[in-house]
Amino acid sequence: MKKPLRAELKFLISHEEKVALLERWKRHLVKDRFMKHDSGTPILSLYYDTPDLAFYHEKLDGVPFRNKVRLRTYGTRFQPGQATFIEIKQRHGDYIRKFRQKIENYCDCHLNPKHWSFDTAETQCAFGVLTERHRLLPCVQVWYQREVYESVVEPGVRVSFDSCLTAIHPHQRLTTDHIFDPRTRMMPETRVVLEVKSNNGTPRWAEEGARLVELVQIPVPKYVMAVEKLGIDKVPLGETL
């Protein structure tokens, strides 16, 4: 079955606005059962791009159909024994589609796209098109903590709050110092990225809440922000490796 297209709204909000929204939405949301701690789940993504940063420039140019390729784990580093996934996030105009492949028995060799393998024809095709057409190189790592809530009634509606967004180079190991270092921290500590994702349109209560707190939808592209934070856009990617 083809993956559904999902709508995704993003807002950059303050901690106070987060508290107000959670209070307002408490009847509609429950905490996601996979959330590791009360503080949220740590997420580490390693983004891939071409040597001339084609995916980065596609985003800047507003190309309506574009891709992002990443390796994702739920921790502070990629390591054997920890669930790791290869993902493509495709944008189709205003909608998002995600392809995901779990890596069985992760090892460091999986950082190289040549070692990726896929279970289904659909993921094989989605990833194959990109890996055949482009020379993908690890570009930047982005880490953050995600607090996720699910809708009580509407299936597929997820509300998440991302904090502590941090950018590091592909082969660096994340430490707490990176999270608070102004050179790697992607936004102030008091700010949070709110994302509302849904399959069949944004629920009315979510729209009303956002309107009442006077939120303005703004692009918060984590990959693009990370590339610019580390100045990776200034040097061709091949030269940084």
Next chain:
Amino acid sequence: MNQIDYFLSQLFQPADTTLFSAADVLLSMVVTTLLCFMLTQVYRYTHRGTSYSQSFMVTMFLMAVTTSVVMMIIGSNIARAFSLVGALSIIRFRTAMKDPRDTGYLFAAMIAGMGCGTQFYMPSIALTLFVSVLMLAVHYMDYGVKARLESILRITFADNEGEHAKIEQELAQVCQNHKLINRIREFGDGLVTNVYVVMPGKNVEIAEVESRLKNMGGVVRLALYETDQHAPV
């Protein structure tokens, strides 16, 4: 000679001389400044959170004084009112402004231009002179600087509930209020970092908060810093 007289009469008499005089314009701006002074004081006193910006305080003067003059220029003229709506949409929707003060200056410049374009030379000149003096005054007085600001506290300690409770207890003693905004663990070193927004108590220096927390057993690292009120919101 006649030409000079004509220019001078154009400069100091509005297009519709029955509407207002130079004294009216000046009075309007002075009263606005006084009212704005009161508003900014209330804003500064009641502001909560870490987003306090001196720039925003200064912008309130700029916007208020400029608006008082623009209302005189518009008067009851519908065409001017519509043109103002169009002009303002340029500021908000077409231009990305990082500092609210920039928006205020742009607004003032546009109103000066609007006044000149509708032959209201006198109010435009008065606005420009008054705003320039006012902005220089608030700049040199460093107006809007807040003596006590909420600070961000980052504290790293051994990951156990007893330690967390002790820190909360200590913060309750030395701070007027404190809010936990982030908690970071998962680095495999058995440590957890809490990030708080704190407002030290009335007679408590920030250095005292720092030293009392540092002296607690179990605290590994601590950083306490004030938010930058000179930065744009």
